[in-house]
Amino acid sequence: HQRKQHFLFPRFLLARPQAQFSMGRFVAPPWHARPQLLLDGIALSIADIQGLWAVLFVYCTEPEHEGGLGMGVATAGMVMLVQGLLSTVLGPLIGRAHDRTTKKRLLFAILPTLLLTLTWCTITFSRYIPLVMVALCLQGIAGGAYPPGICALSFGVVGSADFPQRASRNEMFKHAGAVITAGILPILLIKSESEDGDNENAWGTYFGVMACIYILSGILLGGLRDADLVDHENGKLMSEPGSLVGGATHAIVPMRELLARPEIILFMLSVTMFHVANAAMLPQLGYKLDQLYNDNSTDKGSMDYAGQSIELDGKNSIGMATIISQIAMIPIAKAAGTLANSPWVGSKKLLMFGVLALITRGFWISLGHSPEPLLWSAVLDGVGSGIFGVCSILLMSDLTENTGQFAAMQGMVATCLGLGSSASHGVAGIISERYGVDVTLFFLTGMAIIPMLLLPFVPDRRCKWGLRPIRFDEKKELLSDSRNTAFGEEYS
Numbered sequence: 354h355q356r357k358q359h360f361l362f363p364r365f366l367l368a369r370p371q372a373q374f375s376m377g378r379f380v381a382p383p384w385h386a387r388p389q390l391l392l393d394g395i396a397l398s399i400a401d402i403q404g405l406w407a408v409l410f411v412y413c414t415e416p417e418h419e420g421g422l423g424m425g426v427a428t429a430g431m432v433m434l435v436q437g438l439l440s441t442v443l444g445p446l447i448g449r450a451h452d453r454t455t456k457k458r459l460l461f462a463i464l465p466t467l468l469l470t471l472t473w474c475t476i477t478f479s480r481y482i483p484l485v486m487v488a489l490c491l492q493g494i495a496g497g498a499y500p501p502g503i504c505a506l507s508f509g510v511v512g513s514a515d516f517p518q519r520a521s522r523n524e525m526f527k528h529a530g531a532v533i534t535a536g537i538l539p540i541l542l543i544k545s546e547s548e549d550g551d552n553e554n555a556w557g558t559y560f561g562v563m564a565c566i567y568i569l570s571g572i573l574l575g576g577l578r579d580a581d582l583v584d585h586e587n588g589k590l591m592s593e594p595g596s597l598v599g600g601a602t603h604a605i606v607p608m609r610e611l612l613a614r615p616e617i618i619l620f621m622l623s624v625t626m627f628h629v630a631n632a633a634m635l636p637q638l639g640y641k642l643d644q645l646y647n648d649n650s651t652d653k654g655s656m657d658y659a660g661q662s663i664e665l666d667g668k669n670s671i672g673m674a675t676i677i678s679q680i681a682m683i684p685i686a687k688a689a690g691t692l693a694n695s696p697w698v699g700s701k702k703l704l705m706f707g708v709l710a711l712i713t714r715g716f717w718i719s720l721g722h723s724p725e726p727l728l729w730s731a732v733l734d735g736v737g738s739g740i741f742g743v744c745s746i747l748l749m750s751d752l753t754e755n756t757g758q759f760a761a762m763q764g765m766v767a768t769c770l771g772l773g774s775s776a777s778h779g780v781a782g783i784i785s786e787r788y789g790v791d792v793t794l795f796f797l798t799g800m801a802i803i804p805m806l807l808l809p810f811v812p813d814r815r816c817k818w819g820l821r822p823i824r825f826d827e828k829k830e831l832l833s834d835s836r837n838t839a840f841g842e843e844y845s
Contacts, residue, residue, distance in 0.1 A: 388510045391576045392519070395506075396526035398425065398570035399465055399499055408538060409433075409476075409489060414554055420481055421554045432486050434775075436469030439493035441771030448764030455731050457505050458577055464498035464813060466571040473564035477557055502765040503759040504746060506577070508759060517747050522691020524742045530680040535676055537562060617752055617762075620811045621769050621803035622746055623704075628773030630801035631711055631738065633781035634794070635678075638718055638727060639671040641790045645724050646670075653663030674731035677683070681735025682742070689743040699811035701747040708739030708805045715798030751814040 358553065382388055413429040415421020424432075451457055472488040472495070479485060507519045541555040611617055693700040714733035721727045745766055753762045777797070785793040 394573040396523040397530040436493035438499035443497040444767040446762035448760035450758035451505040468495040469567045477560040492520035496513040500763040504763045507761040517694040524686035615774040625773040626803040632774035632777035677731040678734040685739030699813040700744040704744040707737045710737040719794035
């Protein structure tokens with residue numbers, strides 16, 4: 354049909370073909386096609402929503418004369434708790450809505466994009482604390498909508514066969530966006546302090562930039578069309594009536610039946626325990642660096658940032674460690690998508706390697722007594738979190754294949770992440786206050802051993818090496834493949 358030139362989209366973005374129909378089935382578009390590039394832009398712009406909550410906590414507790422809201426720590430902590438609970442509880446419900454509706458773009462546009470734009474505009478222009486608290490709670494809803502939403506859109510564009518590469522690209526651009534958003538605020542604060550000492554303008558500029566970024570994500574989302582989202586398993590567009598949009602080829606499996614499967618229970622426990630061990634490790638690293646820098650015998654050193662020489666302390670080092678880990682996650686996410694789809698590696702073995710990196714990092718931090726090696730332990734954070742971010746999505750996708758609950762179970766993964774992170778911060782804070790940082794780090798490292806013991810019992814569909822259980826529907830697929838070998842590898 355005729356494609357009109359639009360002032361928001363260049364012609365090369367509109368001219369790329371959507372999902373192609375070949376040999377009786379839909380074929381995913383190439384990596385440079387318009388839907389793939391639009392998904393890259395969406396993942397980059399709506400980057401790490403939960404990661405920005407720490408920035409908002411600092412803004413809420415910062416004194417008013419320094420540009421913050423002047424909230425009490427207890428009040429700000431309660432708001433962050435409500436924000437995290439909303440994100441945790443609503444993830445599976447929003448994922449279920451994605452599985453059932455044929456209007457995925459509209460649901461994704463209303464919840465993450467529109468809500469985040471409105472909340473950032475509210476925080477930018479308002480200093481009325483109750484209104485800001487409502488905006489922060491709405492951000493919690495958007496944070497729960499993003500993980501199942503981007504997975505549902507990606508699954509509709511590329512299908513199950515090319516989903517590993519697409520998931521790794523999403524994680525790559527997500528971490529690249531996190532590096533950008535994490536680097537903007539320190540530059541603005543340093544410039545404002547060096548010029549007039551007023552941080553209020555820096556905070557306002559930062560929140561305005563974030564609002565513009567989410568407006569850009571809405572524009573990119575408008576570039577996706579219904580013809581780009583395909584039910585690859587059944588050979589229909591997702592906008593057509595009768596298409597099973599949750600990845601099912603037959604009847605939809607009830608959620609209670611899925612949650613009763615032993616392999617899914619074990620995997621969800623593994624995800625939860627991984628984040629119990631991982632979430633509080635970075636704050637504990639900050640506490641230990643603060644203790645080392647407060648010791649008179651430790652050379653603090655300095656760094657050049659945005660043209661200014663900054664003396665290192667615990668807070669600055671945590672910022673540097675965050676940026677180092679996010680940069681390390683970008684190539685790790687790309688490699689994880691490739692290796693997870695390899696028949697000799699698979700998602701589960703790669704996931705166990707990520708847990709091993711977390712255990713190594715825990716021992717490194719707990720036994721180290723020099724600031725620089727401790728700071729570079731963030732590279733292992735990038736390895737473990739980068740692998741887990743990709744492979745947890747892929748393994749849950751494999752475990753729920755042909756069930757019709759794809760996005761809902763991706764929301765359950767996000768729920769396990771939220772529960773594990775909340776428990777990690779709470780328990781680590783109590784242990785650290787009573788027994789010290791080193792004991793807390795040993796405890797977190799011990800928690801990381803639990804997923805290493807649970808993951809061997811989770812089946813991996815992608816790995817062809819080693820003993821693994823074969824399901825009944827898999828036997829039928831092997832029989833059909835053997836009958837179609839005369840037509841070539843692509844057709845089978």
